[in-house]
Amino acid sequence: MSRPLSEHEVRLRDGTAVSVRPIRREDTEALRRFYGRLSEETIHQRFFGPYPELDEERARYFTHLDGERRFALVALDPENPGEIIGVTRYDRDEDDQSRAEYAVVVEDAWQGRGLGTALTRAIVDEARERGVLCLHALVLPENRRMVRVLQGLGLPELVRWQDGVELFEIDLRPDG
Numbered sequence: 001m002s003r004p005l006s007e008h009e010v011r012l013r014d015g016t017a018v019s020v021r022p023i024r025r026e027d028t029e030a031l032r033r034f035y036g037r038l039s040e041e042t043i044h045q046r047f048f049g050p051y052p053e054l055d056e057e058r059a060r061y062f063t064h065l066d067g068e069r070r071f072a073l074v075a076l077d078p079e080n081p082g083e084i085i086g087v088t089r090y091d092r093d094e095d096d097q098s099r100a101e102y103a104v105v106v107e108d109a110w111q112g113r114g115l116g117t118a119l120t121r122a123i124v125d126e127a128r129e130r131g132v133l134c135l136h137a138l139v140l141p142e143n144r145r146m147v148r149v150l151q152g153l154g155l156p157e158l159v160r161w162q163d164g165v166e167l168f169e170i171d172l173r174p175d176g
């Protein structure tokens with residue numbers, strides 16, 4: 001049984017404290033507002049193309065998670081805790097539940113301050129706690145910031161090319 005999930009604080013590089021907690025069903029509208037604030041560039045780096053407006057059905061898909069097969073954390077604006085400033089998630093592979101696809105996105109105004117790294121470290125801990133042994137992520141080759149996030153974890157990694165993007169595999173095994 002996994003430990004209970006709770007809100008906790010992470011520190012950004014400048015010392016700002018940011019609350020992080022599992023995504024909730026009630027976050028649907030806040031998630032839509034968050035996606036609405038993302039620049040085209042950020043959307044492109046996350047989805048490799050334009051992303052249509054996050055309609056309610058799609059937003060519900062991202063917020064109604066079972067916590068086991070699909071899991072996500074949100075970071076909240078310290079000045080306005082009703083607003084999301086970053087999201088990270090993993091979805092287990094259908095054919096191998098010990099592997100999961102991972103992604104992270106930080107609101108433009110909050111990028112470059114350490115939040116993507118903090119969210120990634122938090123979801124690595126949550127994934128490990130639930131028996132995930134490998135997280136994989138697709139990253140555009142020009143997305144050096146994301147590469148730095150992954151390489152900065154200090155975990156064994158394997159990088160392969162897949163259809164013009166880099167496929168990172170992060171090994172979470174304790175002795176990996």
Ligand SMILES: CC(C)(COP(=O)(O)OP(=O)(O)OC[C@H]1O[C@@H](n2cnc3c(N)ncnc32)[C@H](O)[C@@H]1OP(=O)(O)O)[C@@H](O)C(=O)NCCC(=O)NCCS
Nearest residue numbers: 045046103104105106111112113114115116117145146148
């Ligand atoms: C990629 C992303 C999640 C990183 O989050 P972030 O909060 O901006 O990143 P951090 O502040 O934690 O910085 C991560 C690293 O990138 C470095 N960095 C910061 N700005 C950079 C830049 N413009 N170019 C290259 N590296 C940069 C930081 O120094 C840090 O490296 P370090 O730990 O070795 O010092 C965020 O920028 C984002 O949401 N981008 C758009 C969506 C996306 O690309 N998602 C990934 C697809 S899975």
